[in-house]
Structure formats: C-alpha cells, structure tokens
C-alpha cells in the first residue's frame with residue numbers, strides 16, 4: 001500500500017497520520033506530496049492518483065486508489081495486523097462510533113475548515129485551485145460553534161467522544177482541531193470546559209505530538 005501524505009499541515013493528511021500512529025499493526029510505503037506548492041493540483045497527481053487533486057490518498061496493492069479520509073482510515077482499520085480497532089468491534093459499537101464520526105465531521109470539522117477556507121490567507125494559498133466560500137464564513141462559524149457547544153454537553157463525564165476509549169471520532173476531531181488551532185482563534189476557548197479538557201487530554205498523547213510531521217518513506221508499527 002502507498003499512502004500519499006503531504007508536507008503541509010492540512011487537517012486531512014494530519015488526521016490520517018494520527019490514525020495510523022494510534023491504530024498500530026500497519027505497514028505502509030509513503031509518498032510525500034508537496035502540498036505547500038500545490039503539487040497535488042499538478043496534472044501528474046490528478047491523472048495518476050486523485051482526479052480531485054486532494055491529499056491524502058491510499059493506493060491499494062491491487063492498484064485502486066481510495067480517497068476521503070474516513071474511507072482510508074476505515075480500510076486501514078480492517079487490514080491492520082494487530083492493535084485495536086478504532087471503528088469498534090461489534091455491530092453496535094461500529095454504529096455508535098460511525099454516529100459520532102458523522103456528527104463531528106458534518107457538525108464541527110467541515111464548518112470550521114470551510115470558515116478558514118473563506119479567509120484571505122486561504123485564498124492566497126489555493127490560488128484559485130479550489131472553490132472557497134468567503135461569504136459563508138459567519139454561517140460556518142455559527143455552525144461549528146453550535147456543534148462544539150453540543151459536544152461540550154455530550155462530553156460531560158466522558159473521557160473520549162464515544163465513551164471511555166479513543167475512537168475514530170476523537171482522531172477526526174483532534175486531527176482537524178490540532179491542525180487548525182493556530183489559524184482559528186475562536187476554536188477552543190477555555191469556557192467550553194469539557195471540550196478544552198478533552199483537547200488537552202488528546203494533546204498529551206504521544207501520537208498527537210508527532211502528527212504535524214510527514215511520515216517517513218516507510219512506516220511500520
């Protein structure tokens with residue numbers, strides 16, 4: 001398998017990196033795409049890896065390419081040699097974890113990333129290679145803050161989002177928040193106490209400390 005990773009701190013590649021480090025039991029070849037200079041938008045990457053021009057992507061041993069981070073992580077979770085599943089071990093656990101993943105993704109991550117993608121900094125970075133929505137920043141901030149306020153209630157008495165152990169829902173939210181925290185000043189105020197405490201717990205994990213650096217060319221754990 002080949003993972004197409006990135007050399008810039010985009011939340012999507014960061015989330016997959018965090019996943020592989022937390023999951024264990026994986027062996028991957030890694031190609032680092034020069035996202036900082038938008039090599040992902042060059043014809044070569046779009047014609048040989050991902051027509052959508054986005055990273056990360058995963059090339060399977062049979063040649064097919066999987067994109068979209070929850071699909072990539074879901075596949076890696078199933079083929080891992082050992083370690084513990086981050087998507088759940090029973091149909092009930094899997095359903096519950098997928099429920100949280102979808103809540104976190106649609107209700108929090110996508111709105112705050114879309115907020116950032118409305119900024120002038122994002123416009124400068126993407127150089128018209130991506131459709132951005134600067135006029136929707138206010139709505140996206142309200143959506144993300146509403147989602148985070150709800151999560152603050154949901155996290156009362158819990159260590160992790162889906163209960164007492166780390167799952168894909170924590171990986172997704174922490175990968176996104178950790179990657180974007182320096183760019184979004186309103187993301188993690190101390191007043192949202194349960195979210196702030198969860199964020200601090202996640203930050204203390206060994207994998208979280210390494211997630212901002214690209215993976216080596218050969219990764220095994």
Ligand SMILES: N[C@@H](CCC(=O)N[C@@H](CS)C(=O)NCC(=O)O)C(=O)O
Nearest residue numbers: 010011012013053054055068069130
């Ligand atoms: N829906 C995709 C989103 C991937 C994505 O947007 N990746 C960003 C990096 S965080 C990217 O490729 N940005 C560069 C670009 O769009 O040119 C997924 O789930 O993997």
